[in-house]
Amino acid sequence: LMQIYRPLNFIGFVYRELRQGLTDIEEMFKLLDQNPEIEDKPDAQPLAITGPVIRFDNVTFHYDEERPILKGVSFEVPAGKTVAIVGPTGAGKSTISRLLYRFYDVTGGSITIDGQDLRDVTQSSLRSAIGMVPQDTVLFNDTIGYNIQYGRPGASDEEVRAAAAMAQVGPFIEALPRAYDTPVGERGLKLSGGEKQRVAIARTILKAPSILILDEATSALDTKTERDIQSALDVVSKNRTTVVIAHRLSTVVNADEILVLRDGVVAERGNHVALLAHDGLYAQMWSRQREATEAEEKLLETANDP
Numbered sequence: 358l359m360q361i362y363r364p365l366n367f368i369g370f371v372y373r374e375l376r377q378g379l380t381d382i383e384e385m386f387k388l389l390d391q392n393p394e395i396e397d398k399p400d401a402q403p404l405a406i407t408g409p410v411i412r413f414d415n416v417t418f419h420y421d422e423e424r425p426i427l428k429g430v431s432f433e434v435p436a437g438k439t440v441a442i443v444g445p446t447g448a449g450k451s452t453i454s455r456l457l458y459r460f461y462d463v464t465g466g467s468i469t470i471d472g473q474d475l476r477d478v479t480q481s482s483l484r485s486a487i488g489m490v491p492q493d494t495v496l497f498n499d500t501i502g503y504n505i506q507y508g509r510p511g512a513s514d515e516e517v518r519a520a521a522a523m524a525q526v527g528p529f530i531e532a533l534p535r536a537y538d539t540p541v542g543e544r545g546l547k548l549s550g551g552e553k554q555r556v557a558i559a560r561t562i563l564k565a566p567s568i569l570i571l572d573e574a575t576s577a578l579d580t581k582t583e584r585d586i587q588s589a590l591d592v593v594s595k596n597r598t599t600v601v602i603a604h605r606l607s608t609v610v611n612a613d614e615i616l617v618l619r620d621g622v623v624a625e626r627g628n629h630v631a632l633l634a635h636d637g638l639y640a641q642m643w644s645r646q647r648e649a650t651e652a653e654e655k656l657l658e659t660a661n662d663p
């Protein structure tokens with residue numbers, strides 16, 4: 358009965374909040390972000406961070422019991438380093454980021470940050486330590502300035518501008534007639550995928566979390582946008598323990614370690630040079646990506662020829 362009651366109770370709660378005129382969309386997101394199955398233990402402690410070092414120890418996970426997604430994944434992200442996860446679509450890459458944010462609990466093994474099991478710490482302390490830049494950022498129906506400031510409510514206009522500059526989105530915003538006061542979101546200016554991702558990066562720069570999870574957008578970006586995003590990411594991931602679900606060569610080449618995930622296990626690991634030399638799945642993936650990029654560039658050249 359609890360299984361039926363819990364979700365119903367949750368929906369009722371959301372409904373009541375709406376009825377009470379809680380129109381603040383970000384609060385709604387906070388509510389919807391919660392998986393009601395995940396609860397703090399009665400004796401949960403705030404996460405204490407020194408490094409932070411992230412460890413996945415023989416992690417197994419499934420959404421549905423018949424279909425295992427992760428089948429014993431182990432890796433460590435040393436303090437301040439970047440680990441990139443690559444692999445075919447559906448391999449379970451984003452699942453790893455969801456487990457780290459504790460949207461779900463592992464079904465076997467453990468995930469620790471500085472030796473503390475995620476299941477033993479409070480969710481609020483965990484989530485305030487992590488900055489998440491998702492594939493597709495949801496923008497609030499408010500000004501672009503507000504959307505950046507959301508990373509740290511109370512940040513000054515100057516801090517917002519500095520974060521936007523570091524995220525390579527400052528000049529774009531300042532060229533808009535109403536600059537930081539420009540309304541965005543469904544009812545305002547529509548931003549491209551690349552612009553939205555840079556707004557999310559600016560937000561994260563303000564939040565200044567000790568851990569960063571980055572889910573790169575798969576969509577193709579032009580060379581300049583890709584370069585701008587890469588330099589924004591370099592700023593935000595510097596000296597932060599970073600896990601990146603990587604789709605672009607530029608991100609992967611710079612990672613301290615790359616994990617190639619396939620069929621729920623880490624099939625290959627190493628840095629870019631070592632993995633190319635290994636001449637396995639990774640080497641195949643990148644030669645295919647390079648061929649595709651070269652073909653695209655040729656096409657553009659032909660199109661530009663008079």
Ligand code: ATP
Nearest residue numbers: 420421426444445446447448449450451452453602
């Ligand atoms: P992509 O590169 O396409 O984003 P991915 O490697 O990030 O893929 P995941 O999003 O981690 O893959 O998904 C792994 C598998 O789990 C997929 O087969 C997906 O269909 C399944 N899956 C994801 N979310 C859920 C869910 N909430 N319930 C059930 N199955 C899910």
